[in-house]
Amino acid sequence: MSLPHILLGLLERPQSGYDLRRAFEGGAAHYWSAELSQIYPALKKLEAAGHVTATEVVSQKGPSRKVYERTDSGRNELVAWIRTGPAESASRLAYVGQIEFAHVVGDLAVTTRLIDTLEVSFQSLHDLLVDVEAELREQTRTPRVLHELIAVQLGVATLRARLDWCEDARELLKRAS
Amino acid sequence: MSLPHILLGLLERPQSGYDLRRAFEGGAAHYWSAELSQIYPALKKLEAAGHVTATEVVSQKGPSRKVYERTDSGRNELVAWIRTGPAESASRLAYVGQIEFAHVVGDLAVTTRLIDTLEVSFQSLHDLLVDVEAELREQTRTPRVLHELIAVQLGVATLRARLDWCEDARELLKRAS
DNA sequence: TCAGACATGTAATACGTTACATGATTAA
DNA sequence: TTAATCATGTAACGTATTACATGTCTGA
Structure with a gap:
């Protein structure tokens, strides 16, 4: 269950699902990636769990954005995950x-x-x-x-x-x- | 669809599903891994497609083994896959x-x-x-x-x-x- | 006799990709 | 006007892990 934790980490700064995907095309690309179709449901689950809060923001270009912000609960969950030790998994190259x-x-x-x-x-x-x-x-x-x-x-x-x-x-x- | 191709490649020498998993714990570990629960059905599908043949072999220790052998069709499929160019995928570290x-x-x-x-x-x-x-x-x-x-x-x-x-x-x- | 390696499989669940669906804004 | 980017979401499918189920042989 790493994607939710990666999203919590990236939410050091409040962002939308769309923004988060761009992180996976930029500086985060070397260690993780996810499609929007996976990010949106993951953010909804994090919101339901109280780890993030959503705020609707009117956008300059395009439709209105849902900006997610990490809560204290989300921060605690992230810290707990990091404290469990390295999340190693098999390479698939x-x-x-x-x-x-x-x-x-x-x-x-x-x-x-x-x-x-x-x-x-x-x-x-x-x-x-x-x-x-x-x-x-x-x-x-x-x-x-x-x-x-x-x-x-x-x-x-x-x-x-x-x-x-x-x-x-x-x-x-x-x-x- | 990489696992079947990886298995076809490893079947350079005839092996059982159990043997193949050990490859993923040995020299192949740095680029691929799979559980037996994924390997067995994959071998069945390869057999149904005519890419491998199975031979039941009585084992010295434990139950009888199913040794899989790559066919010409399997070899062609492997070559075709390699010729399509590198199968790149996102890192997940x-x-x-x-x-x-x-x-x-x-x-x-x-x-x-x-x-x-x-x-x-x-x-x-x-x-x-x-x-x-x-x-x-x-x-x-x-x-x-x-x-x-x-x-x-x-x-x-x-x-x-x-x-x-x-x-x-x-x-x-x-x-x- | 009991644990561990040998050996094959299925079922349930979780994770990830591709395809589908919708619609606004902007720059060429 | 039309393609690209912005923006959110669901549905169908494919891939991978964990749990379940069964049974043999060997060495401590």
Whole structure:
């Protein structure tokens, strides 16, 4: 049950469901994602549980927004979740399987193409996270900023490692052909 | 629809459902996982589709096993999947959120404890993968071995990066306290 | 004899994606 | 005028976890 807790965390600042989805396309993309069809019901359940409150706000552009705000109860629930220790779950990176099994194709160029395509995705997320990291470095080092910095650095480190791997893997494939 | 394809890939060597689950606890753990309750129905569907065949084999220990073998049709399906390009999906690493939001706890020691616990998991998977990598390095460099090596190196590189991050993050937290 | 590994399965529940439904505002 | 973005929601379907159900063999 992580999505509700992730939403509670992101609601450090009051936001609408629509805003929260944009977080999953931006700085939060490296660790979580959810569709609007999952976010809206999740927010309703959090409201029913008293963890957030909703306020209808007239929007400048488009229909009126429902801005959600975290309550003390929601804050307590978030703290309790964090105190239970790391919420680890299994990785599901199908593309690694595709590479591992790609020998059945009988054409190393297919593997190289897989890696080239992956590299583009890795690079764009990496660049985005580096920007987020730079912004955080310019801010006063409050506990909040410190934690955000640590979290984004995990993403940057992971993506740097994967980008390096792309080069190394391509080199191994070139030597083998 | 990745699980069936992952299973087809792992069935490079004929195996039972029980065997396949053990793969997800071993060398395949860094990119995929599935429970037996998901594996058994998936194998049945693959059999119905003609992508695998099942053979009942009497076991030395315990009840008789159902050993699945990939057919030509299954091999073609696997190749087609790999040729469609990388199957990318969103990351879901709730523990990164826990760290990002941990400032609400108001106690940096909690964040440090999260990182310490994560480090233990990272280390054990890292060590396992390093062993797998070493074994592959000793084998003749066939295309199959080359691809397995490349895949496992992505896991090793990712985990090395995360282990380094654990140290760096702890250092930042120490300076801040 | 009893716990743990071996071995296969189904059922209930929870989580996540895609498709559907509606409508306003803005910029090209 | 028409496409894109803003904004909220439901329904249908697919994927994954937990719990249930059954039974054998081996070693302590």
